[in-house]
Amino acid sequence: MATPKQPKTSFPYPYKKGQHEVTHAAAIRMRKRAITALGTKEGFGRAAGYNREIFDKILSHPACVGIRMYPGLDDKGEFTILFCGFDAKGNNILKGTIGDLPYRCPPFCPPVKDGILAF
Numbered sequence: 674m675a676t677p678k679q680p681k682t683s684f685p686y687p688y689k690k691g692q693h694e695v696t697h698a699a700a701i702r703m704r705k706r707a708i709t710a711l712g713t714k715e716g717f718g719r720a721a722g723y724n725r726e727i728f729d730k731i732l733s734h735p736a737c738v739g740i741r742m743y744p745g746l747d748d749k750g751e752f753t754i755l756f757c758g759f760d761a762k763g764n765n766i767l768k769g770t771i772g773d774l775p776y777r778c779p780p781f782c783p784p785v786k787d788g789i790l791a792f
Contacts, residue, residue, distance in 0.1 A: 711752075720782065721754065721775030734769040736760040745773070 695703070731740055737758035747753045755773050758766040 720778035722778070722781055723772065723775055727770070727772045730770045731756065731758045731772060734758050734766050737766055737769065741765060
């Protein structure tokens with residue numbers, strides 16, 4: 674079986690301030706599209722929260738310049754996000770901390786409907 678070709682990448686990554694930010698209105702549009710495509714049951718459309726400590730721990734690795742996220746399914750078959758640090762060459766830092774284990778909504782939901790989850 675042939676090995677699939679990897680897409681050509683350019684390094685270093687273009688680290689620019691604000692590059693990963695979206696407006697509240699854009700977040701609402703993105704959330705609505707996700708719910709339409711994936712639904713809200715079985716974890717796909719549910720919110721998940723993480724404490725700051727896991728991100729601080731990943732970012733504390735001396736070579737870490739960012740965090741990469743991957744979709745996954747947990748032991749219950751629910752959608753989750755796995756995340757790890759990556760270095761300036763784009764390599765995942767797998768000997769460091771890998772994050773998951775969110776606080777899921779429900780029961781850990783925002784106390785006020787903020788326009789992202791209010792539909």
